[in-house]
Amino acid sequence: MDASLPFNAELLRRYDRPGPRYTSYPTAPQFSAAFGEDQLREAVDASNGDPIPRRLSLYVHVPFCVSPCFYCGCNRIITRDKSRAESYLARLYREIDLVASMFDRDREVVQLHLGGGTPNFMAPGQLGELVDTLRRQFHFARPEESDISIELDPRFVSPADIAELGRIGFNRASFGVQDFDPLVQEAVNRIQSVEETRAVVEACRASGFRSVNVDLIYGLPKQNPAGFARTIETVLEMRPDRLAVYGYAHMPELFRAQNQIDAADLPGAEEKLGLLELAITRLSAAGYEYIGMDHFALPDDDLAMAQARGSLHRNFMGYTTHADSDLIGLGVSAISHVGDTFSQNPRDLPGWQIAIDEGRLPVFRGMRLSADDILRADLIQRLMCQAEVPVDALERRHDIVFAEYFAAEIERLRPLQEDGLVRLEPGRIVVTARGRLLLRNIAMCFDHYLPAPDATPADSTRPRFSRAI
Known part of the structure; x- marks a missing residue:
């Protein structure tokens, strides 16, 4: 991976809009x-x-x-x-x-x-x-x-x-x-x-x-x-x-x-x-x-x-x-990821306390991932951690034809490719050094739960500060 990290204020300004930090997908x-x-x-x-x-x-x-x-x-x-x-x-x-x-x-x-x-x-x-x-x-x-x-x-x-x-x-x-x-x-x-x-x-x-x-x-x-x-x-x-x-x-x-x-x-x-x-x-x-x-x-x-x-x-x-x-x-608000599921404890202390006092597992919401969720989670995980999408590996693991399955997402990547944030290579999509500060925007192109325009450049939106939980 390219260790350099060029800073381009104009690009950051244009792509500056809030989005998930992708500590999970969904x-x-x-x-x-x-x-x-x-x-x-x-x-x-x-x-x-x-x-x-x-x-x-x-x-x-x-x-x-x-x-x-x-x-x-x-x-x-x-x-x-x-x-x-x-x-x-x-x-x-x-x-x-x-x-x-x-x-x-x-x-x-x-x-x-x-x-x-x-x-x-x-x-x-x-x-x-x-x-x-x-x-x-x-x-x-x-x-x-x-x-x-x-x-x-x-x-x-x-x-x-x-x-x-x-x-x-x-x-x-x-x-x-x-x-x-x-x-x-x-x-x-x-x-x-x-x-x-x-x-x-x-x-x-x-x-x-x-x-x-x-x-x-x-x-x-x-x-x-x-x-x-x-x-x-x-x-x-x-x-x-x-x-x-x-x-x-x-x-x-x-x-x-x-x-x-x-x-x-x-x-x-x-x-x-x-x-x-x-x-x-x-x-x-x-x-x-x-x-x-x-x-x-x-x-x-x-x-x-x-x-x-x-x-x-x-x-x-x-x-x-x-x-x-x-x-x-x-503990209160904590999230679990077991197998193909997510589950979260109550975010309010009284809700968590009541569940414990009643002898129940304090689960107030969660989800079981679909096959599509699992595929996209795999893709976004590789993108956020290794700054690339391993197309060939995803095709083998999930039995898909990447270009067909993600045809719409590849089109969403085109403006980012034109801005030099990603390269579409045979068998993989690579985040460039220029794009590494915009990993979130690139991942948003593959987020099934977001409207497509959320991944495109915007004039002015504040980046978010958040902790892991």
Whole structure:
């Protein structure tokens, strides 16, 4: 794959419109209440019966945050009442017991991720108890073969806490930074010092963590090139293994906390593109490779190596190296992907609590994929992870004639081909270096659930910022 990442502001401006991040296909809006507990049990039984059952990945959602970050669009609950963690854990353990009992014990867990919210809302002792409970209920692979990761807020975790997390078994961490500029931090209600951030990053390395990820956001209120450049340089001095650089989308009608942001303080469209170009230029010069969808990694990081091998995968946790696994989501709003099904827990805490208290699997919507969904999911997965569509391989796996099956989609690609974003070659469709920042637009051409015009260039629409869940 071409490692270069040219920046073309005119192209980005013309193709700048919202669309799915394709952490799944079909995407969550297509899920239906017709899919419930019985359907999930059937899917698990079928997956257990596979000749070679897939390994397991676990995602646990912790919804609590101590204070609101005004930019955030995550599913979270703002509270300073730490006792809420205990009641949440009590129900979470009951859900774990319900779910784990459905899966054969010989199915190895190769990945565990705690997301939120703020997982370190819970004390290290509580997190240790949670991991121990999961280890008792599921069969985990050996530590050297497992990824045990957690999202952490540097403002509420200490180096001593990091050391304890390392003893528990966590070996990957992700930290939100967003921006170190004091004016930006004040505007988004997230005051976070360089010193406390550096201290926990260094603590991860001292505790044997395999990788550290740092999140940045461009397009925040009061952001400017000089301040964002200082933030990037400061982060690069910490040398995280991975970086995510998201674009902020101001949608106060959907996310109430964003009403605290003065729209007049937001960078204009051209300024925002300049901030993105600045990030790409600095990260590329520092040796980071573009993985896709806002993510960068050092060449020796597992993500970059998996992409080079062709084994990179994308799911609700973002990019991952564990392609051949069923995903089990636990906790409020979490999403599972078992076999050819998706299922989601209630997005509201009371709905999830009621299901657990009644002894039910907390499934409130989902879907079983059709043969067409499975084909398109396979195609979009390869596109998002490897920046190409393997036409010959898809024809063999799905018994289709690609040019006939996707005749309309190929026509939708023509304008993108003319703009130099893709090349239609014998046996494959290749995303060019010029098109790699527009993977989402290319994938949208193959999305059966979107009207065709959604994939074509537009004059002005804000890119979206969202987390994996």
